[in-house]
Amino acid sequence: MVILLEMVKVKSASVRVLHWVIFFSTVSLVLTGLYIADPYWFSGTGEAYQTFVMAKIRLMHFLSAIALDVAFLIRLYIAFFSIFHADWREMLPFSENLREAWNSFGFYWTLKGEQKDHRWIDPFDGITFHLLHLVLLLQLFTGFALYVSGIELSPGLTGIWARTLHIATDWTLVLFGGLPGVRQMHHFTLWLVVSGAFLHIYHQIWKTIKLQRADISAIINGYKLMAVKREK
Amino acid sequence: MSEVKDHTTFLTNIDRREFMGLCAQISVVLGLGNEMVPKIAEALEAAARKPSIIWLHFQECTGDSEAFLRTTSPSVAELVLDILSIDYHETIMAASGDLAEELLTKTMKENKGKYLVVCEGAIPLATPPGPSGLKGGYLTIGNKTGIEIAQEVCRDAAAVICVGNCASYGGVQAQYPNPTGAVGVSEALGIKTINIPACPHNPVNSIATIVNFLLLGSLPPTDRFGRPLFAYQERIHDQCTRRSHFDAGQFVTEWGSEEAKKGFCLYKMGCKGPQTYNNCNKARYNDHTGWPIGAGHGCVGCSEPKFWDTMSPFYKRLEGIEIPFGGVEATADKVGLALTGAAVVGAAVHAAYTFGKKKEHDERIIDREKKEGK
Incomplete structure (x- = not known):
């Protein structure tokens, strides 16, 4: 069998940029988060006024979190209103998507049968991205619940910011049993992000090697290969 | 009267x-x-x-x-x-x-x-x-x-x-x-x-x-x-006299150590100040002379609901506290690392299995340029 392949544009520049913003901020968040949870790598030497290790790392954590969250929200907007391709449908675990994702999962283990070429996000990816985004969303809410606990409800802009965050995140306190529970959940979710990101990277590398459609290239230059013609 | x-x-x-x-x-x-x-x-x-x-x-x-x-x-x-x-x-x-x-x-x-x-x-x-x-x-x-x-x-x-x-x-x-x-x-x-x-x-x-x-x-x-x-309205952590040591990354890691004598932050000794709302440092106890962290002991979170259940053991960071995961008590780190380890092992098994196996049309893919060049 001979297959004709063609490079097709599958990802817009904004989606690619946002993907890497999310990637780098997640790496930064995991590293700084692990330090905040257990500051064992290095501790400040000298007098307290000469060093600012924990404060700087927390600042990095907060800035990375803001970057991630803003990128996340823009990505969510693009999923619905992109001028290139609105891809929200591919990320929803609907019945047809579910069936096809299950078939893909089977194929990944048996390598039997043909895989349909998808120009947009394939159903298996769509569902895993959906789950990964839910995990990130949980991290967003628990993170802001912890962050706002240190902000006073003063009058003025700070107070408005704090009240907004309280309205948005207070349900996590009820769900996970107060700040201690939220703290533990935030820490545990870190491992869900790490293992999820690992599986995602492995999966994309595997697909690129095994299916030979240049899947990784899609998130770098926006193009991937698609079969245009199959000859027996 | x-x-x-x-x-x-x-x-x-x-x-x-x-x-x-x-x-x-x-x-x-x-x-x-x-x-x-x-x-x-x-x-x-x-x-x-x-x-x-x-x-x-x-x-x-x-x-x-x-x-x-x-x-x-x-x-x-x-x-x-x-x-x-x-x-x-x-x-x-x-x-x-x-x-x-x-x-x-x-x-x-x-x-x-x-x-x-x-x-x-x-x-x-x-x-x-x-x-x-x-x-x-x-x-x-x-x-x-x-x-x-x-x-x-x-x-x-x-x-x-x-x-x-x-x-x-x-x-x-x-x-x-x-x-x-x-x-x-x-x-x-x-x-x-x-x-x-x-x-x-x-x-x-x-x-x-x-x-x-x-x-x-x-x-x-x-x-x-x-x-x-x-x-x-304010957490113990945000009004703590040892807060500068927290921001500086200077922590007590052992009771009675040099760090403890210097009055470093008790975060790693299980202080629950970051989870507790009270005005202990402002109002203080005993004729405005002392309060737990001032005396060298971490906060145990006694002004929070259910603090005995949620904050104990009092001398461990929350990450070190074992929480029930479907019947098994383990720390979030242990469960998280086990999950990540399982993902890595699963991927390794999958890679070993699938790369050992040949996909039927693997070798026969040619791209357009190659074909047109023929």
Whole structure:
């Protein structure tokens, strides 16, 4: 069998940029988060006024979190209103998507049968991205619940910011049993992000090697290969 | 002076200087300025508005009464007992037996709808085993269960103020497995109370709440746990004297070490300051001299609901605390690392299996250029 392949544009520049913003901020968040949870790598030497290790790392954590969250929200907007391709449908675990994702999962283990070429996000990816985004969303809410606990409800802009965050995140306190529970959940979710990101990277590398459609290239230059013609 | 008042006449008068000192302190705690001090003094002196206070004891250790009576030089306790009219307090009143009960009924009847109730201790709701088992029978005073007393006294009260973690949220006796079914007063009666938790509570906060009531005729605004915002709006962590060491990354890792002597941050020793709302560092205990972190011990979170369950072990960071994961107790780190490890092993197995296997059309893919070049 001979297959004709063609490079097709599958990802817009904004989606690619946002993907890497999310990637780098997640790496930064995991590293700084692990330090905040257990500051064992290095501790400040000298007098307290000469060093600012924990404060700087927390600042990095907060800035990375803001970057991630803003990128996340823009990505969510693009999923619905992109001028290139609105891809929200591919990320929803609907019945047809579910069936096809299950078939893909089977194929990944048996390598039997043909895989349909998808120009947009394939159903298996769509569902895993959906789950990964839910995990990130949980991290967003628990993170802001912890962050706002240190902000006073003063009058003025700070107070408005704090009240907004309280309205948005207070349900996590009820769900996970107060700040201690939220703290533990935030820490545990870190491992869900790490293992999820690992599986995602492995999966994309595997697909690129095994299916030979240049899947990784899609998130770098926006193009991937698609079969245009199959000859027996 | 009423007859009732005579039962507390062991109190002496205090001088003007001490009195104004207390007014200034209350003004600080309530977040009011200097100009409010005379008004606080006026409010306290206005005998006409002197509220009658009934102090009830339930399941507790009397620690809050002790704190109330002993702090900030004897004059405060004297002043409060002199300025306020504490008509019924099982520990400190002179009367006993029928006389005491008579006093209680009389106070309630005379000040109906106007008296303040201060509750100390949790109320048990479970029924003890045995033939004489009453609902809430783990606590009975004068043939009445705690819940009956609370219902009777709180019904006609102007406000109910709970001091200490037990009255506010149940305290240690309400923690798992909670054999007596203990709950806080608010939960037991289904009413809104002003809660002044901590173990023991800081009397400056309860006095400030009462002064707020005297000054404005209303109770202070509270958070969702019923704690007055003037005292419980800020975390221990954000007002800590050791905060600079936290920001500097300087931590105590062992008790009695050089770091501990230098007063470094107790974060790694399990301090729960980042999870706890209270004004300990501002108000302080024992005549404004000390508080736990100042004395070198981490915060245990005693002003938070269920702190025995959620904050213990007190000497471990939350990440080191084992939490139930479907029947297995393990730390978040252990479970998380196991998950990540499983993902890595799964990927390795998958890679070994699939790369060992040949896909049927693997070798025969050619791209357009190659074909066109032919």
